[in-house]
Amino acid sequence: MRDTPATPYELIGGEEKVRELVDRFYDHMDELDEVKTIRKLHAKSLRVSREKLFLFLSGWLGGPDLYAQKYGHPMLRRRHLPFSIGKEERDQWMHCMTRAMEDMELDPALRNHLEQAFLKTADHMRNRPEKDDDGGLRIFTGPAPKG
Numbered sequence: 001m002r003d004t005p006a007t008p009y010e011l012i013g014g015e016e017k018v019r020e021l022v023d024r025f026y027d028h029m030d031e032l033d034e035v036k037t038i039r040k041l042h043a044k045s046l047r048v049s050r051e052k053l054f055l056f057l058s059g060w061l062g063g064p065d066l067y068a069q070k071y072g073h074p075m076l077r078r079r080h081l082p083f084s085i086g087k088e089e090r091d092q093w094m095h096c097m098t099r100a101m102e103d104m105e106l107d108p109a110l111r112n113h114l115e116q117a118f119l120k121t122a123d124h125m126r127n128r129p130e131k132d133d134d135g136g137l138r139i140f141t142g143p144a145p146k147g
Contacts, residue, residue: 007062011110018061022054024100038092041083077124086128093122
């Protein structure tokens with residue numbers, strides 16, 4: 001009997017299914033007109049992006065920490081700073097990932113868990129000042145400081 005709960009990596013189906021998720025994600029990015037803004041942030045060929053996302057997600061989902069083994073600590077936000085990322089780019093990235101998870105027909109509870117985790121991570125990548133709904137200018141997410 002197992003003492004620890006299964007990781008998302010295991011629940012998805014391991015290496016083969018993580019690769020499938022990444023391939024579906026980038027296929028959507030390459031094919032959908034509504035995500036052209038985020039597609040333009042990537043190289044013409046998505047081969048390297050596919051491999052790096054697979055390596056990263058393997059560890060992020062609780063499987064082998066392949067990205068760290070090959071490249072060191074992911075420093076995710078730092079690696080994305082050269083790109084202007086706002087709500088539009090976050091939402092387009094999420095659209096591709098949500099579609100990829102829908103395509104794979106993941107267990108609804110797992111999909112919901114992953115969607116929330118992906119959204120939190122994608123939102124953390126935002127680095128462009130934008131107006132909030134209340135008209136305030138914010139660079140980072142989260143509540144405005146009181147005072």
